[in-house]
Amino acid sequence: MERCPACNAEYKGRQFCHRCKTDLSLLLDIENRAEEHLEQACSAFELKDYENMFFHAKRSHSLLSTAESQKLLASAALLVKKFNIAVSLTCPGTD
Numbered sequence: 001m002e003r004c005p006a007c008n009a010e011y012k013g014r015q016f017c018h019r020c021k022t023d024l025s026l027l028l029d030i031e032n033r034a035e036e037h038l039e040q041a042c043s044a045f046e047l048k049d050y051e052n053m054f055f056h057a058k059r060s061h062s063l064l065s066t067a068e069s070q071k072l073l074a075s076a077a078l079l080v081k082k083f084n085i086a087v088s089l090t091c092p093g094t095d
């Protein structure tokens, strides 16, 4: 998180926004969980457990959509032969 979603102040790394005092802990938890699933997806890839990779990549991308999570999910989708998902992630508008 780079900015407070409530007031757009720069995020200073604390639980509460320094400007509007919004509690950001839920959003930080979501970001942390997304990162954990991303790491678990990479670990599953190294073990060639592609179904598990796909599960964690999909969970990560649903929690926090980033360019990295999108690429990982598209790669995992290809590895488990879910081509429609891979194509929809790399070619928007083809759902």
Ligand SMILES: [Zn+2]
Binding pocket: 004, 005, 006, 007, 008, 009, 017, 018, 019, 020, 021, 022
């Ligand atoms: Zn704020």
